[in-house]
Amino acid sequence: MSATTMTTDPRADARIPLRAHLRHTGALVRRNLLWIRQDPESMFDAVLFPIVFTLLFVYVFGGSIGQSLGGGQDAYVQYIVPGLMAMMGMNMAQGVGTGFNQDFNTGVMDRFRSLPIGRGSVLFAKISVEMVRMLIATAILMVVGVLVGFDINNWPGLFAAVGLSAVFGSALMWIFLTLGVVMKNAQSVQAMGFLVLMPLQFGSSIFAPTQSMPGWLESFTQVNPLSALADAARGLMVGGPVAHDLWMTLAWSVGITAVMAPVAIHKFRTKS
Amino acid sequence: MSADIGTLSLMTRNDKDPGVAAGAVSVRGLVKHYGDTKALDGVDLDVRQGTVMGVLGPNGAGKTTLVRILSTLLTPTAGHATVAGYDVIRQPRQLRRVIGLTGQYASVDEKLPGWENLYLIGRLLDLPRKEARARADELLERFSLTDAARRPAATYSGGMRRRLDLAASMIGRPSVLFLDEPTTGLDPRTRNEVWDEVKRLVGDGVTVLLTTQYMEEAEQLAGELTVVDRGKVIASGGIEELKAKVGGRTLRVRPADPLQLRPLAAALDTLGITGLATTTVDTERGAVLVPVLSDEQLTAVVGAVTARGITLSSISTELPSLDEVFLSLTGHRASAPQDVVPAETHEEVVAV
Numbered sequence: 190m191s192a193t194t195m196t197t198d199p200r201a202d203a204r205i206p207l208r209a210h211l212r213h214t215g216a217l218v219r220r221n222l223l224w225i226r227q228d229p230e231s232m233f234d235a236v237l238f239p240i241v242f243t244l245l246f247v248y249v250f251g252g253s254i255g256q257s258l259g260g261g262q263d264a265y266v267q268y269i270v271p272g273l274m275a276m277m278g279m280n281m282a283q284g285v286g287t288g289f290n291q292d293f294n295t296g297v298m299d300r301f302r303s304l305p306i307g308r309g310s311v312l313f314a315k316i317s318v319e320m321v322r323m324l325i326a327t328a329i330l331m332v333v334g335v336l337v338g339f340d341i342n343n344w345p346g347l348f349a350a351v352g353l354s355a356v357f358g359s360a361l362m363w364i365f366l367t368l369g370v371v372m373k374n375a376q377s378v379q380a381m382g383f384l385v386l387m388p389l390q391f392g393s394s395i396f397a398p399t400q401s402m403p404g405w406l407e408s409f410t411q412v413n414p415l416s417a418l419a420d421a422a423r424g425l426m427v428g429g430p431v432a433h434d435l436w437m438t439l440a441w442s443v444g445i446t447a448v449m450a451p452v453a454i455h456k457f458r459t460k461s
Numbered sequence: 462m463s464a465d466i467g468t469l470s471l472m473t474r475n476d477k478d479p480g481v482a483a484g485a486v487s488v489r490g491l492v493k494h495y496g497d498t499k500a501l502d503g504v505d506l507d508v509r510q511g512t513v514m515g516v517l518g519p520n521g522a523g524k525t526t527l528v529r530i531l532s533t534l535l536t537p538t539a540g541h542a543t544v545a546g547y548d549v550i551r552q553p554r555q556l557r558r559v560i561g562l563t564g565q566y567a568s569v570d571e572k573l574p575g576w577e578n579l580y581l582i583g584r585l586l587d588l589p590r591k592e593a594r595a596r597a598d599e600l601l602e603r604f605s606l607t608d609a610a611r612r613p614a615a616t617y618s619g620g621m622r623r624r625l626d627l628a629a630s631m632i633g634r635p636s637v638l639f640l641d642e643p644t645t646g647l648d649p650r651t652r653n654e655v656w657d658e659v660k661r662l663v664g665d666g667v668t669v670l671l672t673t674q675y676m677e678e679a680e681q682l683a684g685e686l687t688v689v690d691r692g693k694v695i696a697s698g699g700i701e702e703l704k705a706k707v708g709g710r711t712l713r714v715r716p717a718d719p720l721q722l723r724p725l726a727a728a729l730d731t732l733g734i735t736g737l738a739t740t741t742v743d744t745e746r747g748a749v750l751v752p753v754l755s756d757e758q759l760t761a762v763v764g765a766v767t768a769r770g771i772t773l774s775s776i777s778t779e780l781p782s783l784d785e786v787f788l789s790l791t792g793h794r795a796s797a798p799q800d801v802v803p804a805e806t807h808e809e810v811v812a813v
């Protein structure tokens with residue numbers, strides 16, 4: 190309808206070139222890294238989670254669960270470290286969701302959205318930073334794991350397990366992004382994530398073998414994607430059958446993404 | 462629906478072809494619905510290049526919705542709008558290059574130092590690193606924030622944050638600046654600071670669309686005014702024009718001796734000056750308030766006081782409040798949106 194009298198203006202170029210996208214994402218990554226420098230405590234969870242969880246589970250449950258695994262505490266170390274590895278991606282997903290929520294609540298997102306940048310840049314920057322945080326946490330997990338007796342005998346398998354955890358985490362991220370956009374504050378996002386993830390995590394093979402659980406719960410753990418993920422990570426890092434759990438995990442990742450990514454993107458786009 | 466509007470001669474022209482005579486901002490028949498709520502109900506508005514347009518209205522009048530649509534944060538339900546010649550729906554990216562936005566709530570990253578906030582936005586606006594650095598330094602200097610450049614914005618005072626927000630809006634040298642209630646929640650001194658900055662920006666030739674709840678702010682900054690209520694424009698025109706229309710000023714007369722308050726009020730009452738409201742007595746602050754419509758009336762008040770031999774400690778004129786503006790324009794007070802919506806919905810049903 191309205192005549193575009195300014196189309197000869199060189200600034201009128203509507204499309205954002207890939208290089209500009211990368212530049213924007215880079216600038217936003219710098220922003221997120223500066224947050225960490227400004228507030229080093231925000232790294233505490235990444236640093237402390239693997240230390241606390243590994244020590245807690247190994248020394249509290251290690252002896253008794255190890256027995257049922259046909260060994261002792263050492264057998265449980267080989268069991269729990271890949272399980273905790275599986276949780277790394279979930280923590281990342283939760284971090285992206287809460288971080289996004291904070292941006293929306295402080296009005297910073299309005300500023301970004303009024304700038305000529307792709308909205309994806311804000312998301313990619315946040316994911317990049319959370320991925321780095323996840324890798325740091327993973328490295329700490331492995332160091333603590335080795336200190337309490339974990340044997341790394343398959344390096345490619347280890348890296349594959351890290352990758353699988355990240356893939357599954359990226360799928361979960363769409364759920365947390367939706368929560369991050371919809372919910373009122375970061376605490377609610379965290380609490381909601383906790384409420385959903387906690388039963389899923391404990392109702393899986395992440396922390397303990399499922400054979401001794403009551404029948405109904407065992408059935409649940411068998412369809413729980415977190416069991417597939419934990420078992421796949423175990424297979425990759427320690428040895429044993431991998432293929433079935435690996436495919437199950439990938440299938441769940443694709444499924445969750447297919448359903449939740451459009452929802453998250455829609456919510457993000459229409460958020461006023 | 463348009464009965465109350467029809468009596469006003471100051472409406473913007475509806476017959477203009479959109480886009481042809483487009484000023485810096487051109488809005489035609491803009492509508493935004495949230496379910497049953499009509500945040501905007503057919504708004505027309507023009508802002509000429511290099512001028513300041515004040516959009517005056519109470520909470521819930523639709524001011525923020527208007528700004529959010531013009532800055533591409535919201536899509537309208539109907540109608541269209543252009544900013545600097547770019548269509549808000551079809552050319553959002555080009556539009557974003559030429560606007561600056563300072564929201565009602567300071568939209569700076571509180572965790573980042575002031576300098577980093579500005580540098581980040583410079584980079585997002587595709588300035589080369591060196592230029593982004595220079596621009597950040599320059600704007601911090603200009604907005605008197607150089608000393609606080611390295612401190613996180615969270616440690617800034619309210620006024621400093623607003624100034625940083627303004628600086629952030631200016632990085633891309635916008636040709637149109639949107640200020641959504643730029644001084645809401647600020648103390649009077651800080652408010653003056655922000656006003657001074659806005660005046661300087663206007664001096665540089667930036668076109669400004671400013672929303673406000675304060676007549677005083679509109680008078681300080683805007684040349685033209687659009688008064689909105691319940692998502693509709695109820696009056697628009699030059700600020701002097703509107704001021705005259707809503708009945709000018711209120712004279713605040715304070716006797717030196719509080720005991721003289723009643724005699725003074727009685728004396729002024731007999732003058733028979735009835736502006737918009739009647740003469741009232743503000744016992745709390747020991748003053749008599751007289752609405753005056755003309756300089757003659759003002760002189761008559763002074764004459765009456767002198768004739769009675771009453772000593773005054775102060776005499777001052779005040780602009781009409783938003784409430785008074787609304788009272789004279791619409792016959793009702795500026796009311797909260799909750800009170801308004803059901804009535805309006807009902808009206809709509811009847812009209813259909």
